[in-house]
Amino acid sequence: MESINNSRPLLSLAKPCLATLIACSLFMTACGKQENDEAAKEAFSSTYQALESAPVFIQNATILLGNGEKLNEANILLKDGKIEAVGKRVKSVKGAIEIDATGKYVTPGVIDTHSHLGVYPSPGTRSHRDGNEAVAPVTADVWAEHSVWPQDPGFITALAGGVTSMQILPGSANLFGGRSVTVKNVPAHTYQAMKFPGAPHGLKMACGENPKRVYGDKGGPQTRMGNVAGYRRAWIDAADYLKKSEAAAEGSEPPKRDLKLETLAGVLKGEILVHNHCYRADEMATMLDLAKEFDYKVTSFHHAIEAYKIGDLLAANDTCASMWADWWGFKMEAFDMVRENIPMVEAAGACAIVHSDSGKGIQRLHQEAAKAMASGQRVGLDYDEATAISWITQNPAKALGILEHTGTLEEGKMADVVLWSDSPFSVYTHAEKVFVDGALIYDRFDESKQPVTDFSLGVLNFGAE
Amino acid sequence: MNNISIKNPIRVFLAGFLIVLSGALNAELIAIKGATIYTQNDQGILKNATLIIEDGEITAMGKGARIPGSATIIEADGKIVTPGLIDPYSYLGLEEISLEANTVDKRTENKKHGAGFDVTSAVNPYSTVIMTNRIEGITHAIAAPSNGHSVFAGQAAAIHLGSAKDAETVIKPRVAMFASVTGWTATLAGGSRASAMLDIREALLDAQAYADNQADYDKAAMRELSGSRLDMQALQAVLNADIPLIVNVSRASEIRQALKLVKDFGVRLILAGAQEAWMLADEIAAADAAVILDPLANLPSSFESLGSRLDNAALLHKAGVSILIGDGDSHNSRNQKQLAGNAVANGLPMTAALDAISKNVANAYGLDGLGELNVGDKASLVLWDGDPLEVTTYADVVFIEGQNIAMQSRSTLLRDRYLQKSDLPRAFVKPQ
Secondary structure (H helix, E strand, O other), X not given: OOOOOOOOOOHHHHHHHHHHHHHHHHOHHHOOHHHHHHHHHHOOOOOOOXXXXXXXXXXXXXEEOOOOOEEEEEEEEEEOOEEEEEEOOOOOOOOOEEEEOOOOEEEEOEEEEEEOOOOOOOOOOHHHOOOOOOOOOEOOOOEHXXXXXXXXXXXXHHHHOOEEEEEEOOOOOOOEEEEEEEEEOOOOOOOOOOEOOOOOOEEEEEOOHHHHHHHOOOOXXXXXXXXXXXXXXXHHHHHHHHHHHHHHHOOOOOOOOOHHHHHHHHHHOOOOEEEEEEOOHHHHHHHHXXXXXXXXXXXXXXEOXXXXXXXXXXXXXXXXXXXXXXXXXXXXXXXXXXXXXXXHHHHOOOOEEEOOOOOOHHHHHHHHHHHHHHHHHOOOOOOOHHHHHXXXXXXXXXXXXXXXXXXXXXXXXXXXXXXXOOOXXXXXXXXXXXXXXXXXXXXXXXXXXXXXXXXXXOOOOOOOO | OEEEEOOOHHHHHHOOHHHHHHHHHOOOEEEEEEEEEEOOOOOOEEEEEEEEEEOOEEEEEEOOOOOOOOOEEEEOOOOEEEEOEEEEEEOOOOEOOOOOHHHEOOOOOOOOOOOOOEHHHHOOOOOHHHHHHHOOOEEEEEEOOOOOOOOEEEEEEEEEOOOOOOOOOEEEEEEEEEEEOOHHHHHHOOOOHHHHHHHHHHHHHHHHHHHHOHHXXXXXXXXXXXXXXXXXXXXXXXXXXXXXXXXXXXXXXXXXXXXXXXXXXXXXXXXXXXXXXXXXXXHHHHOOOEEEEOOOOOOOOOOOOOOOOOOHHHHHHHOOOOEEEOOOOHHHHHHHHHHHHHHHHOOOOHHHHHHOOOHHHHHHXXXXXXXXXXXXXXXXXXXXXXXXXXXXXXXXXXEEOOEEOOOOOHHHHHHHHHHOOOOOOHHHOOOO
């Protein structure tokens, strides 16, 4: 992954590449795979820039670092958009905004691995249904970011719930639904200005009922075995495409760019992370075998209602499970819910994540993590707040390939920080202040720090006298 | 005297005690000792009180309640007892797996069944969804119909979530009439909310005419009516205000139109959904209409709910409106307490939030002996291991209609199967 320089977006890199792309289309033979790759990589690149901010010093807080550690009555200093220092003896600096957090909690910004904000935005009008290109079983060529509507009011409500980063995924109607995008949850009028600098793309895959249901009468797949045959056919094509592309570096004719295969080849090269919607234990095991057959990695299963049955397998494959605390029963493959799914996956030594898949749920991932924590404690899986917070901070950051930048409160990382009124694992607690790269983006008590999207202007709560 | 402490259910459970325990608790005489009892009536909160359950009935409650020597004692250690929670708008017993049509009985496309559709005969007492939710403190629910082909969804049943062996699951059939005037149901009426409202008004007018001319109707000497005989009969209870008419509405204009039904037909109105209800709080209070709402509904998820906000519940309560809390996700009825807790986090007083998931629901549907704790009533109550509205709290003990509920569901059995260490395939691990 490229290193990130917040103050200088990668646009400068993108421009020469764009020129290359034009040149390539005119003189195909003169251009090799390298220019193709460069062009693909730099298309639609991030223009995100952190807001300017004075240093921030928060003192006397209970700090959950996100990595399993907890500090009582400790301080944290945010400077130049980064976490400068965390600990009991950390001092303020000149010109810092000082906040007394006695009785309050500080955690890393919350990260959701599974959101459809922007692609299924509010209001959910017919013309806003942009989250799923459900026209063919394989639509690996579509990119969720090209559907993201930055004016979705759901981004702001998620911000009020402490969410600072999220992965926006295409829907799950297809075997391969397309590329996801990871964004920083900052108000912007273009998605490029939200795009997490340097974060890898994800690829949405889906097992089980959805592809069958959607395509069963449209030429297939109609069965689970049809699903698997569909994945394999696509990977065979991708491997072939990758081989030809790599041969082009040796001087042979490169294949014409194919957006579908470009995405799948990106997975085979390890540049794009697989996020696989999958409920049943047996199907997850099948998908792990599929990944072995074609030599790629499943970064995270999503929903994974039966993850508790195969925690050891997830741990052995270094595959995360992004789960709900308690959703179940809406379809057959979601029947075997146990409340303890998340702590049981943690206990198996695998990477457990609480995800939302919901504009409502993303606002209170901390409450969902609390439910998961309590369910475990009742059966002797005694994970405390310090571990439970990792399910919505460190572990999702890992699954999105951004852990070196955010997800824990370690020195040098992005200052994505939430100040909570009390323990985030209480239903009565609110996020009071949310910092993204050190800048105060949301403040519960200061209207000037409560962003309002274009859509919301003049229509929301107009009846309020 | 048996002194059984359920202070630490984990250890107890893993030692396999809890099963023995529920056996022991099925004795006829049970004392919950040293509890903080939220009576939800004039007695308010009783601290360090004892509650005696004899043959399933609450026979004594209070600080000085004498504990008979033969009683099985549950040490509450100051923990909270509340009335059992009641889901005001669910599909419990009517829907097992949402996407598997033949496990779903909540709606009909049968054109003869509009207002007359009655879910009572379809209620399945052995639903895993019921099991899953009762062990977390949901003791009763309204099993409601949903709209199929008509703006009328039909008639709901009030059910208990306990064992069907000892008591009929439906405690009150045809307990309410459900209808809907929203953007979605407008499409059922032809595409306009005005058509949806016309359908409702015409049906009520026809039901009045039917009642006035029944002899003619039976001789087939009456003008054609907008609904079937079953529909007309079902609407009589609405016109007589014996049961509430529940209307799904979202935006303020829909709510205002629904309120007119109170004045024009004398119906008892309950608004469901009602995201913009706060805008008309005083009018709703004046019409004595209750509101069923989801306190988490704060997104402008459609053009009819642009005014959604988290303090809807608090604002309505402040105006004197009786609120009921539920979000219609029956598989997770158990999250009712989380919804109520969030309402408190957004300005609703705690006792009002508890009322909204117990007493107010019982009152709105006329369920006597539920929603509060009174001596002489069958025990439907929950002993919680913490603040009943906290997300980290669980039910330790649940009584439903006098039954002491075994704290087990398909979910807990699956959990126990996979928590155990075993060298054999899991299919041989059979938790009891």
